[in-house]
Amino acid sequence: MPEQYDAKTMRRSQTNAFGLGNLRFSPRQSWRPFRAGAHVTLTQIGLFIAFLIFVFPFYWMVSSSLKPMADIYIVPVQLWPTRPTFNNYLEIMRLIPSDEIDWRGGISLNRTLLNSAIIAIIYTIGSVFLASLAGYAFAKMRFKGRNILFLFMLATMMIPNSVGLVPTYIIMAMLQWVNTWFPLIIPGLATPFSVFWMRQYMTTVPDEMIEAARIDGCGPFGIYWRVVVPVVLPGMAALAIFGFMGNWNAFMGPLIYLNKPELYTVPLFLALLNSAVAARPTPLNLLFAASFISILPILLIFLFAQRYFIAGLTAGSLK
Amino acid sequence: MARWYAWERTAPYVFIAPFFILFGLFGAFPIVFAIWISFQDWRGIRAGEFVGLDNYARLFTDSNFHIALSNTLILGVLVVPLMVLFSLGFANVLNYPIRGRVLYRTGYFLPVVTSLVVVGILFEFFLGSTYSPLGSALELVGIEFKGLLGTPLFIKPAILIMLLWRWVGYNMMIMLAGLQSIPGELYEAARIDGASGMQAFLYITIPLMRRVIAFAAILSTIGMFNLFDEAYMLVGPGGGVDRAGLLMGLIIYKQAFLNFKFGYASALAYVNALFIIALSFLQIFISERVASD
Known part of the structure; x- marks a missing residue:
C-alpha cells in the first residue's frame, strides 16, 4: 500500500461528503469584515436570553430532581433546591425503598435501562456493519444492477415511515414478533439513509488504495475490513452515534410492539410513569430524576463526541 | 484462481445481500x-374483504381527519417560517467570532440531544402544571394558573413553543454548515464596495443560502406531518381538549393501533405521504423559482 494512503492521513484529509462534518469550532479569524459595533451588546443580551430559554428546562429538571417531594408541590416554586437530596435518584434506581413509586408491572428504571442498552447496542453494531458493507459495494464495486438498485433505494426514502406502520405491524404479527425486541432492531437495519451515508464516505477512498491491496492478494472482504473500514471510521462513528441515539430514544416502536412490562424500553417506561391514566401519578421529583438519567447517556456522547454527533445528526436529517 | 475470480464477481451481491433482504421485506414491500391494505377492510391482523376506495371516500366525511389536517397545516404555516427565521438568525450571529459563541451553540443544541419523550414530559410540566415556574410567576401577578393545556386556545401555541425549543438548534446547525x-x-x-452588514446578509447570504433554507423548511414540513412522540406526550393520542392538538401523526397511530382500523389507517398514511411529497416539491419549486428571478 502506498505510504501516502495510510488511514490516518486519509481521515484527516477526508472531505465530509455533506460538508456538515466540517463545522469549524474555532472562530474564523480571517473573516470579520463587518463590525457589529454598537449592536454587540444588544446581540449579546439577546443571545444570552435565548441561551437561558434553551437551557432553563434542563436546569429545572435537574434542580427538581434534587428536591424532596415536599419542596416540589408548593407555590411559589423554589428556584434553587434549598434542601438538596440524592434520595430521588436512589429511589428511582430502587437502591432505597420508596413509598411513592407504584412500580407498574413490577419493573424498574434499571431494568428498562438495561433493555434499552441491549437493543440500541445490537441495533447500532448491526446497522453500521450492514450499511458499510452495502455502501462499500455501491461506492467501489462494479456490478449489474448497481445504479438501479441504488436509485430504487433512494426513491423509497421519499415515502414517510408512517406508510409502513401498519404493513410492518402485520408482518411482525405474522412472524410472531410482537412482544419481542425484533421489531425494534430488524426493520431499522434496512434504513436506506445509512447505506447512502456510508456510500458517500466510501467514495472518498482512493481507487489506487483498493487496487494496491488487491494486487497484494487481498480478497474483497479483506479489502473492506483492512483497507476501507479504517479509513471511513469517522463516517461509521457518526452513523453509529446517530443510530444509537435514534434507537435509544425511539418511542413509537416500543409503544406499538411491547405490552410486557419486562420488555419495556426507557422512553416507554417514562411515558408510563408520566401517564395520566395511572391511578397514582409519579411525583415530579422522581419523574425528573428518571428523565435526567434517561438522557444522560446521549448527553455524555454529545459532550465528548460533539463533532461526530453533529455531523451524523444534521446529515441524518436527509432521512 | 478461478474460484478467486468467482468470489470477486459475486462479492458485490454478497455485500449488499444482508441489507437488501431486510430492505426488501421491511423497507420496500410495506410501501x-x-x-x-388501504383497499381492504381489515379487522385486526386478519385480512378482510376488498372494499375498493371506501377507505379513501371515508376521508371526506371523517371530522377527525379534517381537524387533524387543518391543525397540521395551521401549525406548519406557523412553525416552518419561525423555525427558519430563528435558526438562520442564530446561525448568522454565531458565525461571527462573537464572545461565548461555542457556549451558545452548545446550549442551543442541547434540546436536540434530548429524547422527544422527555421533551414532552418537560413541556407538559412547564405549560400545564400549577407547580411550574410559569404557574408561580402568573400567581405572583395575581393570575390564577390552571395550566395552558386544558384550554383549546393554548394547545397549538404550546405545541409551537415546544417544537421551536426542540428543533431550532438542529436547524441552526444545518444553517451554520451552509x-x-x-x-x-x-x-x-x-x-470594499461599501455594503452594510444588512445588505451583505440580504444580497449575499440569503441568495446563497436559498437551497439550505429550502432544505430546512422541507425538513420542518415533513416533521410536522410526521409529528408523533412529543404530541403524544403533550396532548395524548386524542389530541387534547376539543381535539385542538390532533395531528396527522396522531390519527394514523390512533386509527391503526387503538381502533385497529388497519385499512383506514393505511389510507390516511398514504394521503399524509402525498401531502408531504407535494409540499416538498412545492418548496423546491419556489426556491428554484426565486433563484432564477
Whole structure:
C-alpha cells in the first residue's frame, strides 16, 4: 500500500461528503469584515436570553430532581433546591425503598435501562456493519444492477415511515414478533439513509488504495475490513452515534410492539410513569430524576463526541 | 484462481445481500403492501374483504381527519417560517467570532440531544402544571394558573413553543454548515464596495443560502406531518381538549393501533405521504423559482 494512503492521513484529509462534518469550532479569524459595533451588546443580551430559554428546562429538571417531594408541590416554586437530596435518584434506581413509586408491572428504571442498552447496542453494531458493507459495494464495486438498485433505494426514502406502520405491524404479527425486541432492531437495519451515508464516505477512498491491496492478494472482504473500514471510521462513528441515539430514544416502536412490562424500553417506561391514566401519578421529583438519567447517556456522547454527533445528526436529517 | 475470480464477481451481491433482504421485506414491500391494505377492510391482523376506495371516500366525511389536517397545516404555516427565521438568525450571529459563541451553540443544541419523550414530559410540566415556574410567576401577578393545556386556545401555541425549543438548534446547525461554505471573499468584496452588514446578509447570504433554507423548511414540513412522540406526550393520542392538538401523526397511530382500523389507517398514511411529497416539491419549486428571478 502506498505510504501516502495510510488511514490516518486519509481521515484527516477526508472531505465530509455533506460538508456538515466540517463545522469549524474555532472562530474564523480571517473573516470579520463587518463590525457589529454598537449592536454587540444588544446581540449579546439577546443571545444570552435565548441561551437561558434553551437551557432553563434542563436546569429545572435537574434542580427538581434534587428536591424532596415536599419542596416540589408548593407555590411559589423554589428556584434553587434549598434542601438538596440524592434520595430521588436512589429511589428511582430502587437502591432505597420508596413509598411513592407504584412500580407498574413490577419493573424498574434499571431494568428498562438495561433493555434499552441491549437493543440500541445490537441495533447500532448491526446497522453500521450492514450499511458499510452495502455502501462499500455501491461506492467501489462494479456490478449489474448497481445504479438501479441504488436509485430504487433512494426513491423509497421519499415515502414517510408512517406508510409502513401498519404493513410492518402485520408482518411482525405474522412472524410472531410482537412482544419481542425484533421489531425494534430488524426493520431499522434496512434504513436506506445509512447505506447512502456510508456510500458517500466510501467514495472518498482512493481507487489506487483498493487496487494496491488487491494486487497484494487481498480478497474483497479483506479489502473492506483492512483497507476501507479504517479509513471511513469517522463516517461509521457518526452513523453509529446517530443510530444509537435514534434507537435509544425511539418511542413509537416500543409503544406499538411491547405490552410486557419486562420488555419495556426507557422512553416507554417514562411515558408510563408520566401517564395520566395511572391511578397514582409519579411525583415530579422522581419523574425528573428518571428523565435526567434517561438522557444522560446521549448527553455524555454529545459532550465528548460533539463533532461526530453533529455531523451524523444534521446529515441524518436527509432521512 | 478461478474460484478467486468467482468470489470477486459475486462479492458485490454478497455485500449488499444482508441489507437488501431486510430492505426488501421491511423497507420496500410495506410501501406496496400498504396500498393493498388501504383497499381492504381489515379487522385486526386478519385480512378482510376488498372494499375498493371506501377507505379513501371515508376521508371526506371523517371530522377527525379534517381537524387533524387543518391543525397540521395551521401549525406548519406557523412553525416552518419561525423555525427558519430563528435558526438562520442564530446561525448568522454565531458565525461571527462573537464572545461565548461555542457556549451558545452548545446550549442551543442541547434540546436536540434530548429524547422527544422527555421533551414532552418537560413541556407538559412547564405549560400545564400549577407547580411550574410559569404557574408561580402568573400567581405572583395575581393570575390564577390552571395550566395552558386544558384550554383549546393554548394547545397549538404550546405545541409551537415546544417544537421551536426542540428543533431550532438542529436547524441552526444545518444553517451554520451552509453559512460556512460561503467564501469569505464575497463579504470582503462587498465591504470594499461599501455594503452594510444588512445588505451583505440580504444580497449575499440569503441568495446563497436559498437551497439550505429550502432544505430546512422541507425538513420542518415533513416533521410536522410526521409529528408523533412529543404530541403524544403533550396532548395524548386524542389530541387534547376539543381535539385542538390532533395531528396527522396522531390519527394514523390512533386509527391503526387503538381502533385497529388497519385499512383506514393505511389510507390516511398514504394521503399524509402525498401531502408531504407535494409540499416538498412545492418548496423546491419556489426556491428554484426565486433563484432564477
